[in-house]
Amino acid sequence: MNNLVAILRRELAGYFQTPVAYVFIMIFLLLSGTLSFYLGNFYEREQADLGAFFTFHPWLYLFLVPAISMRLWAEERKTGSIELLMTLPVTVSQAVLGKFLAAWIFTGIALFLTFPIWLTVNYLGDPDNGIILGAYLGSFLMAGGFMAIGACISATTRNQVVAFILSLVTCFLFLLSGFPLVLDFFQLWLPQPVVDAIASLSFLTHFSSINKGVIDLRDLSYFVILISVWLYANMIVVRARKAA
Amino acid sequence: MSGSVVVENLVKVYGDLHAVDDLSFEVGSGEVLGFLGPNGAGKSTTMKIITGFLPPTSGRVTVCGHPVETQPEAAKRCLGYLPEGAPAYSEMTPWQFLNFVADIRRPKDRRGRLDWVIGQLGLEPVLHRPVDTLSKGYRRRVGLAQSMLHDPRVLIMDEPTDGLDPNQKRQVRDFINEMAKDKTIIISTHILEEVEAICTRAIIVSAGKVLVDETPEELRRRSRYCNAVTVQAELTESVRAALGELEDVAVVEPERNQGLTLIPRPGCTLENAVRDVLLRHNLKEVPLHIQAGRLDDVFHTLTHNVHE
Incomplete structure (x- = not known):
């Protein structure tokens, strides 16, 4: 546990020692704000909720989360510091979890800093804050899903650009796996039950119901299981390829 | 233990x-x-x-x-x-x-x-x-x-x-x-x-x-330079020849500036024989350097063959 916390603290502090943290948070706040006001018609909808704000989160995460996750392992492998880390008395699972949690908490901080929009909507009207809280939770879980995918892919390469692009594509597939764009491709050569299973993996379907205020245990456990599976894969990849 | x-x-x-x-x-x-x-x-x-x-x-x-x-x-x-x-x-x-x-x-x-x-x-x-x-x-x-x-x-x-x-x-x-x-x-x-x-x-x-x-x-x-003797002086042809003819000398190598290094046959020492030759030629003051052996030479000999 102590090891996990030490790794987590080191990683998290690392974001704030480089411009990464500030650039990420600025861009995230700027984009989430402008998207909900201009594309989401925040005012014109004349509804006291944050639907216009949360709708764009999957698309923001699609680009911004891989930008954070790409360096998690690729950089360690490139600089050789992975040799240092993995010869300290830490287990692979402590390292994988510590790094993932640091990155996830970091996106959580960025997400938390969007609170002015919550204040705005409360000032303008009388929204259901329970729904908003649920949507924040859903958004945070979804960011974790993206992050777990990105972390695992980052461990497969020592090149951050490759990690970024592969993560983006994989996240995109997960995001849209309930939509014809992805399903038509699988429909051609896979039996229907498998296609249905792929369709049920969609981030968007699970997130949109949370966003609407329906907190279904199935949607929550979907993200939890997704994160666990990708982190488990991450551990396998680190064990197998740390020196390659 | x-x-x-x-x-x-x-x-x-x-x-x-x-x-x-x-x-x-x-x-x-x-x-x-x-x-x-x-x-x-x-x-x-x-x-x-x-x-x-x-x-x-x-x-x-x-x-x-x-x-x-x-x-x-x-x-x-x-x-x-x-x-x-x-x-x-x-x-x-x-x-x-x-x-x-x-x-x-x-x-x-x-x-x-x-x-x-x-x-x-x-x-x-x-x-x-x-x-x-x-x-x-x-x-x-x-x-x-x-x-x-x-x-x-x-x-x-x-x-x-x-x-x-x-x-x-x-x-x-x-x-x-x-x-x-x-x-x-x-x-x-x-x-x-x-x-x-x-x-x-x-x-x-x-x-x-x-x-x-x-x-x-x-x-x-293990080095062939172990117990090799380096004579650090300018030597006449006759001295060089006399040193080269010593029984226990395997190889004579010229030094870069002046003088030469005499490499012994395995297990032999040369110091006394070399001193005798120098004395006979009235070169008592010439400094001798007895080598302890060179690691780079050992390293090269040992690892060279494996890579060829």
Whole structure:
């Protein structure tokens, strides 16, 4: 546990020692704000909720989360510091979890800093804050899903650009796996039950119901299981390829 | 009583390359083992396996009684490791970096140990500057500091003086010598003078196999220059001829500036015979230099054939 916390603290502090943290948070706040006001018609909808704000989160995460996750392992492998880390008395699972949690908490901080929009909507009207809280939770879980995918892919390469692009594509597939764009491709050569299973993996379907205020245990456990599976894969990849 | 580091029949195969090929050795407390070999001989791979970074294809490594494969954390706790190139987290300062390592290593007297390594390695001036702005020498010292923060019983260092200037090299060597008394130290190096300066034992590996395992003195005795006599003076033709005709001389090599070196037949000494010849030619004052043997020559002879 102590090891996990030490790794987590080191990683998290690392974001704030480089411009990464500030650039990420600025861009995230700027984009989430402008998207909900201009594309989401925040005012014109004349509804006291944050639907216009949360709708764009999957698309923001699609680009911004891989930008954070790409360096998690690729950089360690490139600089050789992975040799240092993995010869300290830490287990692979402590390292994988510590790094993932640091990155996830970091996106959580960025997400938390969007609170002015919550204040705005409360000032303008009388929204259901329970729904908003649920949507924040859903958004945070979804960011974790993206992050777990990105972390695992980052461990497969020592090149951050490759990690970024592969993560983006994989996240995109997960995001849209309930939509014809992805399903038509699988429909051609896979039996229907498998296609249905792929369709049920969609981030968007699970997130949109949370966003609407329906907190279904199935949607929550979907993200939890997704994160666990990708982190488990991450551990396998680190064990197998740390020196390659 | 077995050693602190025991390596048994270690094999590491990458594809069809045998990087480490049935390597076995033991190192005990108080020993400084120099691990020598040409590039690609398997030195770094062996060190990575001992430190638990790489799993071996087959064979066993035990550190302080803990098998590295089955008790990796216990083994890692009692060893310190300086990986090749001394990697560190570049955005951190040495102070943050050492504190991170201390968070995980949890040495007993944390503050005392931190002060000690920082003092010993002279890190105060750069303690709060990011590692990626430091010179190579300082980075190496940060790596060394990290490896001995927890006062480990076993220290493994992959080319600890690589890229340092002569003064820094000397500092690091003095430091290792000082630590050597109650520790087990394994260093890999290309620099043969380093072996003479700090190692109590040397293993030469090539193509993943142990070629020799002996003390630096024994190693030097293998050299054809062992007991060779160098005459440092300008010599007339007749003297040269007389020296060359000595029974026990195998080869005569001219020196670069003046004089010559006489290499004896194996097991022979030349000193007295050479003095006699010089006396006969009224060259009493000519200085003679008896060589102890050259490690680079031994290294070359041993590792050359394997690569041909």
